[in-house]
Amino acid sequence: MDFSTPWKNTDQILIVEGEEFHVHRCMLSLWSQVFDRMFHSHFMEKTSERIELKMKKKNEVRGMLEVMYDRTKQITDENFQFLLELADEYQIEELKHQCVQYLNKADKMGIKSTKYLATVYRFNLTKTVEACIKEIASVPIGVMEKDTGYQELWDDLKNKILTTRLRNLESETNNQKTIMNSFSKYLYETANEGFCRILREQGLEETVFSRCPLEENHKDKLIGQNFDINCKTCRTRVMQLPKQLTVESKFIHHFMEQIVNTTECDDRDLFQGLTKEFDKL
Secondary structure, three states: OOOOOOOOOOOEEEEEOOEEEEEOHHHHHHHOHHHHHHHOOOOHHHOOOEEEOOOOOHHHHHHHHHHHHOOOOOOOOOOHHHHHHHHHHOOOHHHHHHHHHHHHHOOOOHHHHHHHHHHHHHOOOHHHHHHHHHHHHOOOHHHHHHOHHHHOOOHHHHHHHHHHHHHHHHHHHHHHHHHHHHHHHHHHHHHHHHHHHHHHHHOOOOOOOOOOOOHHHOOOOOEOOOEOOOOHHHHHHHHOOOOOOOHHHHHHHHHHHHHHHOOOOOOHHHHHHHHHHHHOO
């Protein structure tokens, strides 16, 4: 739209960076509480046909007026920030609402959220802030460090992002720990069943899985009542299992050695391979 000359009974001129914008008082009053007070109070603007908007940019004011006069004008990545700032300053609630709607629907996947976060945080748009922080926290550290938008964020926002990331990692680690503990328990129970069978066949039933002298101290009885992987005595008894067994028994012994020596259950390939081999017996 062209605001540079009078049109359709315009009755007010806004001056921004020396450029004139011919507008209607009724339109500005309808949209903005600030302009409405200017035109209907004891401010000198009440009777002035020319109002200078200092410290404003003409392109941004033009963008604001275009939204007011043209209902089809869209909020975009290029104008949402300055429109939100003008809407906040001039108390233009409808314009602010449109900006918030745009931000809620905008593509904020991953690192893209950095271009929105500072603005929505400044205007206290809590839900959008949380959504942006959640997305950025899911991005690899290397990607964050290379992103200009992330580098320009305030330190308190970076702290919120990193705190959220740490919480996510902690939650993921705990979930993985639960999964691997369950898998470890399955392996121990399976090994116990196979061991007991082989030991009975070899006459060595009391060698490993006889009751541990420290059984009362067992906290995590992964195999019945007499074996605890955290018990030093139980671990030693497994390692001392006689090697003079059948081929099948030797494999079971090697299987248990691998489990006992694996203090962190994070080698899925090892466990999956051992499980498949054990199932063949």
